[in-house]
Amino acid sequence: MISAIRSTVAAVYRFYRDGFASMTMGRTLWRIIIIKLVILFGVVKLFFMQDFLSQRFETDREKAGYVSGRLIAAAPAGLENQSSKREVNK
Numbered sequence: 001m002i003s004a005i006r007s008t009v010a011a012v013y014r015f016y017r018d019g020f021a022s023m024t025m026g027r028t029l030w031r032i033i034i035i036k037l038v039i040l041f042g043v044v045k046l047f048f049m050q051d052f053l054s055q056r057f058e059t060d061r062e063k064a065g066y067v068s069g070r071l072i073a074a075a076p077a078g079l080e081n082q083s084s085k086r087e088v089n090k
Contacts, residue, residue, distance in 0.1 A: 020027070053063045 023030075053066065057063045057066060
């Protein structure tokens, strides 16, 4: 069983290795794609994924209180009763 898995993994590896080794224009295209993805995700992270909690709160306790408050406020109406039942059963 394990030898079959190893031989399959080795065959897949050789398939991709030989395919990438024989590429001429494809290698350049893959480099361009990777460079574009790095730039894209870098820009997205820089401008759109700001550290919201660190800008507004000083301590971890304040951050946790804000997040838990937002989660509770966003919960569907029936979930409040279920959470209180769980706390009673503990």
